[in-house]
Amino acid sequence: MLIMVFAEQRQGKLRKSVAEALSQGRRMADTSHDRLFVSLIGSGITGLTKELIKYGADEIFFTDDKDLSLYDTERYASILAAAVREIQPNIVLFTHSAMGKDLAPRVAERIGAGLASDCIGMEVTGEEVYFVRPMYSGKILAKVRITTTIKMASLRPNNFPVEEKNGQGQIKEFKVDIPAPRAQVQKVNLQDTARPELTEAEIIVSGGRGLGNADGFQVVAQLADVIGAAVGASRAAVDAGWQTNQHQVGLTGKIVTPKLYVACGISGAIQHLAGMGSSRCIVAVNKDANANIMKVADFAIEADLYSVIPELIKKMVEVKNKS
Amino acid sequence: MKIVVCIKQTFDTEAQIALTEGGRIDDHSVLFIVNPCDEHALEEGIRLKEKKGGQVTVVTAGGQTAPKVFQHCLAMGADHAIWVNDPNLNGADSHSYAVVLSRVLQSLEYDLVLCGRESIDDKSSQVPARLAELLDLPQVNLVSALSVDKGKAQATRDIEGGTEIIEVALPAVFSVQKGINEVRYPSLRRVMQAAKMPIKTLSLVDIGLTAKEVVPFSVIEKYVLPKPRKEGKVLSGDLPEVISQLIKHLQEDAKVI
Numbered sequence: 298m299l300i301m302v303f304a305e306q307r308q309g310k311l312r313k314s315v316a317e318a319l320s321q322g323r324r325m326a327d328t329s330h331d332r333l334f335v336s337l338i339g340s341g342i343t344g345l346t347k348e349l350i351k352y353g354a355d356e357i358f359f360t361d362d363k364d365l366s367l368y369d370t371e372r373y374a375s376i377l378a379a380a381v382r383e384i385q386p387n388i389v390l391f392t393h394s395a396m397g398k399d400l401a402p403r404v405a406e407r408i409g410a411g412l413a414s415d416c417i418g419m420e421v422t423g424e425e426v427y428f429v430r431p432m433y434s435g436k437i438l439a440k441v442r443i444t445t446t447i448k449m450a451s452l453r454p455n456n457f458p459v460e461e462k463n464g465q466g467q468i469k470e471f472k473v474d475i476p477a478p479r480a481q482v483q484k485v486n487l488q489d490t491a492r493p494e495l496t497e498a499e500i501i502v503s504g505g506r507g508l509g510n511a512d513g514f515q516v517v518a519q520l521a522d523v524i525g526a527a528v529g530a531s532r533a534a535v536d537a538g539w540q541t542n543q544h545q546v547g548l549t550g551k552i553v554t555p556k557l558y559v560a561c562g563i564s565g566a567i568q569h570l571a572g573m574g575s576s577r578c579i580v581a582v583n584k585d586a587n588a589n590i591m592k593v594a595d596f597a598i599e600a601d602l603y604s605v606i607p608e609l610i611k612k613m614v615e616v617k618n619k620s
Numbered sequence: 621m622k623i624v625v626c627i628k629q630t631f632d633t634e635a636q637i638a639l640t641e642g643g644r645i646d647d648h649s650v651l652f653i654v655n656p657c658d659e660h661a662l663e664e665g666i667r668l669k670e671k672k673g674g675q676v677t678v679v680t681a682g683g684q685t686a687p688k689v690f691q692h693c694l695a696m697g698a699d700h701a702i703w704v705n706d707p708n709l710n711g712a713d714s715h716s717y718a719v720v721l722s723r724v725l726q727s728l729e730y731d732l733v734l735c736g737r738e739s740i741d742d743k744s745s746q747v748p749a750r751l752a753e754l755l756d757l758p759q760v761n762l763v764s765a766l767s768v769d770k771g772k773a774q775a776t777r778d779i780e781g782g783t784e785i786i787e788v789a790l791p792a793v794f795s796v797q798k799g800i801n802e803v804r805y806p807s808l809r810r811v812m813q814a815a816k817m818p819i820k821t822l823s824l825v826d827i828g829l830t831a832k833e834v835v836p837f838s839v840i841e842k843y844v845l846p847k848p849r850k851e852g853k854v855l856s857g858d859l860p861e862v863i864s865q866l867i868k869h870l871q872e873d874a875k876v877i
Binding site: 307312367370371374394395396398399400401402403405406407409410411412413414415427431432433434435436437438439440441442443444445478479480481482483484485486487488490494495496497499500524542543545548549550552556557567568571574575577578579580586591592593594595596597598599600604605608609612613616 | 631633634635636637639645656657713714715718737738740741742743744745746747748749750752753754758759760761762764774777778779780781782783784785786787788789792797798799836837838839840841842843844845846849850852853854855856859860862863864866867869870871874876877
């Protein structure tokens with residue numbers, strides 16, 4: 298199977314989940330001794346090719362232009378669609394991110410391809426590929442078959458193992474006439490934080506109604522910083538105005554699959570579980586032993602979070618200082 | 621200003637998911653609602669209409685509960701409702717729906733097309749972008765704030781770790797999400813009025829499409845239940861002891877820190 302990966306980057310930095318898509322693409326290409334192509338689009342991005350090769354890129358089509366420094370749907374879609382037409386891959390992989398959600402369906406419709414979004418797995422049997430994706434808040438998994446010749450999929454971050462395996466690493470400039478976009482980015486506002494981004498974080502500490510007030514998030518953030526985590530929130534905490542929408546984990550917020558999810562004062566409504574229920578390890582701290590979250594947690598602590606978290610911070614600092 | 625809002629009917633979020641004997645999703649006795657993000661799209665459309673004047677048309681394709689779901693949309697403040705209902709839409713995917721919606725839109729006048737960022741059942745988040753492509757319109761997805769002035773819109777789009785401010789010439793397609801507005805509760809008077817408002821029902825033939833043109837690009841072969849999580853441990857006792865236990869478990873068993 299000829300595989301192609303769209304290597305998502307912003308401000309000259311590849312998204313972490315690009316390595317996941319490349320590794321998955323490499324594994325699939327290897328089953329049929331085929332090649333792994335990569336499309337890299339941006340401005341001043343040729344330095345990124347090394348990293349792409351490290352995760353298996355055989356041939357990189359790069360389009361480098363100062364007009365491409367900020368992502369916009371129309372220009373990126375034109376370039377990517379042209380690259381897909383030239384390479385004629387069997388499968389095109391994206392990351393299921395803000396950019397992937399915007400770009401993948403636009404390109405898919407342009408070239409007449411089916412797209413399985415937000416996949417957590419892929420099953421290859423002979424020539425057939427089944428794309429595994431959660432539906433109905435993760436209550437069920439659908440195995441999707443795409444009927445078009447070119448098949449597209451976007452991958453949920455933190456669900457596909459990363460492997461370093463050098464590809465052949467040929468690099469080719471891919472020039473396309475770029476039309477001026479009708480939708481133009483005027484300004485980018487990025488939060489100034491050293492914390493990992495929520496959907497790609499390996500550890501998340503989340504707070505809910507049980508925090509009692511907005512100040513509770515200071516304790517949550519303290520723990521997050523000690524263990525290198527992102528900060529999440531339940532819908533209740535967001536609706537109370539204690540956190541911004543960007544931090545909401547759940548059905549109408551972000552879907553996350555970290556290695557460790559620490560839920561502080563979160564009851565575990567079905568809508569919240571939809572967002573974090575497949576985390577590898579769940580720790581719940583709640584005063585109510587009957588709260589839903591306590592039933593899905595791998596480790597449940599029935600106690601006041603304001604005594605548990607400071608103690609946890611203290612002990613984690615000790616652990617860190619020892620190592 | 622003419623605004624079209626695309627709506628999907630979805631299972632209530634609390635619905636239990638069961639499979640039929642044939643292995644498909646059992647939708648009997650399920651409560652259908654307007655997909656939550658689409659409700660935000662409709663609210664945004666109605667607010668724009670209230671500010672600038674104009675009309676809001678809601679459109680949906682497929683589903684059997686459209687009349688009930690539409691009544692809620694009309695009660696909220698939509699002016700017209702169009703339902704494309706056709707047996708050939710069984711098994712439709714995002715591409716099929718985008719084709720149907722694009723065909724309906726081609727017969728309407730509009731300045732803005734508003735959609736939800738994704739449906740909570742399928743969560744594909746594909747229809748708005750596919751629709752924009754078919755109509756050859758610009759798109760802005762994941763919008764959390766929107767303003768319209770003199771044939772242009774300014775939208776705030778959420779990206780990882782921040783936002784982008786995007787300016788776009790109208791007409792354009794927007795997909796919106798929670799945070800953009802608070803959805804209103806319709807008054808009893810509006811609910812009564814909405815019950816009497818007409819719903820325009822169209823078949824594929826009515827909008828000039830053949831069954832072949834809506835053949836899906838993807839098919840769900842099989843549904844499987846996710847593996848249940850392993851039974852968890854309740855840690856109890858003296859607090860410092862509990863925390864030490866927890867850290868030990870995370871380091872040695874779960875190997876996550």
